[in-house]
Amino acid sequence: MSRVSSSSSDNAALTRRRWLTLSAGATAAAASGGHALWAAQPQRRPGGPAGAAAGDHGFRYCLNVATIRGQKLSLPQQIEVAADAGYQAIEPWVSDVKESADKGRSPEELARQLRDRGLEVPSTIAFFPWIVEDANQRARGLEQAKREMDLARRIGATRIAAPPAGTRDNERISLSAAAERYRALVELGVSLGIVPELELWGFSKVFSHVSEAAMIAIQSGHPQACLLLDVFHIYKGGSDFHDLRFLSGRVLPVVHMNDYPARPPRSEISDGDRVFPGDGVAPLGLMLRTLHENGFSGFLSLEVFNRDYWRQDAHLVARTGLQKMRTAVQHALAP
Numbered sequence: 283m284s285r286v287s288s289s290s291s292d293n294a295a296l297t298r299r300r301w302l303t304l305s306a307g308a309t310a311a312a313a314s315g316g317h318a319l320w321a322a323q324p325q326r327r328p329g330g331p332a333g334a335a336a337g338d339h340g341f342r343y344c345l346n347v348a349t350i351r352g353q354k355l356s357l358p359q360q361i362e363v364a365a366d367a368g369y370q371a372i373e374p375w376v377s378d379v380k381e382s383a384d385k386g387r388s389p390e391e392l393a394r395q396l397r398d399r400g401l402e403v404p405s406t407i408a409f410f411p412w413i414v415e416d417a418n419q420r421a422r423g424l425e426q427a428k429r430e431m432d433l434a435r436r437i438g439a440t441r442i443a444a445p446p447a448g449t450r451d452n453e454r455i456s457l458s459a460a461a462e463r464y465r466a467l468v469e470l471g472v473s474l475g476i477v478p479e480l481e482l483w484g485f486s487k488v489f490s491h492v493s494e495a496a497m498i499a500i501q502s503g504h505p506q507a508c509l510l511l512d513v514f515h516i517y518k519g520g521s522d523f524h525d526l527r528f529l530s531g532r533v534l535p536v537v538h539m540n541d542y543p544a545r546p547p548r549s550e551i552s553d554g555d556r557v558f559p560g561d562g563v564a565p566l567g568l569m570l571r572t573l574h575e576n577g578f579s580g581f582l583s584l585e586v587f588n589r590d591y592w593r594q595d596a597h598l599v600a601r602t603g604l605q606k607m608r609t610a611v612q613h614a615l616a617p
Contacts, residue, residue: 338612339574339611339612339615340574340579341574341578341582341611342371342581342582343369343370343371343581343582343583343584343608344369344370344371344372344373344402344404344405344536344583345360345363345364345367345369345371345583345584345604346373346583346584347360347364347372347373347374347375347378347407348375348407348586349584349587349599349600349603350363350592350596350600351375351587351592352593353592353596356378356381356382356385356387357378357379357381357387357392358382358387358392358395359596360372360378360596361374361392361395362399363596363597363600364600365399365400365401366597366600367597367600367601367603367604368604369401369600369604370400370401370402370581371402371403371404371581371583372396372402373403373405373407373581373583373585374403374406374407374437375406375407375408376406376407376408376430376433377408379433379434379437380430380433383433388436389433389436390437392437393437393438396437396438397438403434403437403438403439404439404440404441404535404536404581405440405479405510405535405536405581405583406434406437406441406442406443407442407443408427408430408434408442409445409447409448410423410426410427410430410444410448411423411426411447412444412447412463412464412467412478413444413446413447413448413449413460413463413464413488414449414453415453419448420463423448424466424467424470427442427467427471428470430442431470431471431476432474434476435474435475435476439476440476440535441476441477441535441536442471442476442477442478443478443479443481443510444467444479444480444481444510445481445482446460446481446483446486446488446489449486450487453487453488454488455488457489457494457497457498458501460488460489460498461497461500461501461502461503464478464480464498464504464507465503465504465507468504468506468507469504477508479508479509479535479536480495480498480499480507480508480509480510481509481510481512482495482509482510482512482515482519484515484520484521485515485518486519490515490519490520491519491520491521492516492519492521492525492529493521493525495509495511496509496528496529507533509534510536510537510538511526511534511537511538512537512538512540512585513538513541513559513564513566514538514540514551514553515538517548517564518551523564523565523568523569523572524568524572526572526576527572529576530576531578534578535580535581536580536581537573537581537582538583538584538585539582539583539585539607539610540556540558540559540564540585540586541556541557541558541559541560541561541562541563541566542555542556542562542563543555543557543562544563553587554587554588554589555588556586556587556588557586557588558584558586558602558603559603559606559607559609559610560606560609560610560613566610566614567610567614568614570610570611570615571615574614574615582607584600586603
């Protein structure tokens with residue numbers, strides 16, 4: 283039975299006691315081998331995942347191609363940049379997969395290139411309107427999702443982002459309705475061999491707080507439900523980084539890694555203000571220690587939209603970002 287509820291109090295924030303109860307239940311479910319929400323990811327292997335360097339503390343690194351999007355490279359070129367820089371994975375935009383296919387480079391050829399270069403695809407970026415109120419628009423959004431999930435799966439991706447795309451500023455959607463729609467989306471994705479990640483957008487009018495995203499995933503009741511969080515969006519949406527204490531690392535296959543400056547203020551800051559990890563004021567040490575303590579075994583994916591970086595050489599940007607992420611991890615987890 284689905285855990286989606288139609289209670290009128292769905293949009294109320296979860297209480298601390300409720301969160302503690304959920305966390306305890308999740309721990310018990312994972313220990314017993316159950317298929318709870320929190321058991322979506324495998325246990326961390328002793329010694330860390332393959333490809334992790336000494337000092338990475340089990341973290342793995344991914345390049346979200348938004349970081350070099352301004353250089354207007356093709357997806358095959360983006361793959362080469364990520365591999366040459368030393369990343370273990372790449373997070374492409376599905377629109378780039380389609381563009382490559384339109385130019386004669388099939389998803390299967392891209393998959394071979396990725397394998398040859400030793401890159402995983404733990405997540406892909408897309409913007410289909412799966413959560414909107416209008417039923418006709420939502421149906422079209424699911425058809426778009428189906429096409430884009432298929433493209434992502436064919437290059438070897440295991441997940442696809444599902445942000446609250448397409449919603450209007452005045453659109454109000456209950457968390458119970460969002461949970462029901464997210465469950466339907468996950469069921470569609472799983473039938474195609476790919477898992478949609480509920481992506482938090484800090485500027486969204488539908489859900490912008492970590493607790494709201496978690497509640498949607500929990501209420502969906504689907505064992506493959508998972509979250510896609512982002513340093514910038516955690517801050518932009520007004521969440522406290524201490525909130526991550528209540529999330530098992532198993533429901534966070536990918537975390538978007540970046541930083542933000544002290545100015546402009548939270549109310550005015552935008553995507554383009556993101557900077558490399560360690561170059562801003564985000565409490566990255568707190569976040570990384572919390573992820574590590576909670577059993578995170580996914581990827582830190584560098585995602586910045588900084589136009590200054592877009593004017594630089596893509597290889598330099600990718601290498602610099604990887605080194606900045608590794609330095610942040612080493613500083614956070616140094617004995």
